[in-house]
Amino acid sequence: MGKNKFFAAAFAAFVLWAIVILQTVLTRWYVSQTAFEQAFAKSDIMKASTQEAAADSDNRVMEGVVNGRLNASEQQTMADKLFRQFGGGEVMNSNSDSSSDYYVAYGYTSGFESSKKVNGRRINMMAAFSYDEKKDVTKVVFGTPLINSDF
Numbered sequence: 001m002g003k004n005k006f007f008a009a010a011f012a013a014f015v016l017w018a019i020v021i022l023q024t025v026l027t028r029w030y031v032s033q034t035a036f037e038q039a040f041a042k043s044d045i046m047k048a049s050t051q052e053a054a055a056d057s058d059n060r061v062m063e064g065v066v067n068g069r070l071n072a073s074e075q076q077t078m079a080d081k082l083f084r085q086f087g088g089g090e091v092m093n094s095n096s097d098s099s100s101d102y103y104v105a106y107g108y109t110s111g112f113e114s115s116k117k118v119n120g121r122r123i124n125m126m127a128a129f130s131y132d133e134k135k136d137v138t139k140v141v142f143g144t145p146l147i148n149s150d151f
Helices: 002-041 072-084
Strands: 050-054 060-067 088-091 103-110 116-118 121-122 125-132 137-144
Touching: 060 125, 072 103, 072 125, 103 116, 103 121, 121 125
Parallel strands: none
Antiparallel strands: 050 060, 060 137, 088 103, 103 125, 116 121, 125 137
């Protein structure tokens, strides 16, 4: 009887771990295939509509705006939220001062296959913020693996 209970418990543990691994693999695949547009467009971070910008190569870029001027802390918080939506985190940033009109952050996630090496660090997400004084909006540009256009 004791052996049967042990084998039943071991089998149950094996099945549960197999489900966890399968879910992780499927989630990473799904994020790499579809979540780029969905996570950015449906995000509650953006207060205005988003649109896909043209990309010259395998880079994908999304643009949007936030009303008003964001300070450096708000820009960093928004970049962190964008990176976390793709299961990643910030690798480095531009370290701009709080009075600067722009902020750039670089992140990495295993959810995207393509990546670049910058200053010895792997990156595959980039978030750029620039303030437009005339329109009183902060332009948000998110790209993977890099943004190859003006922002």
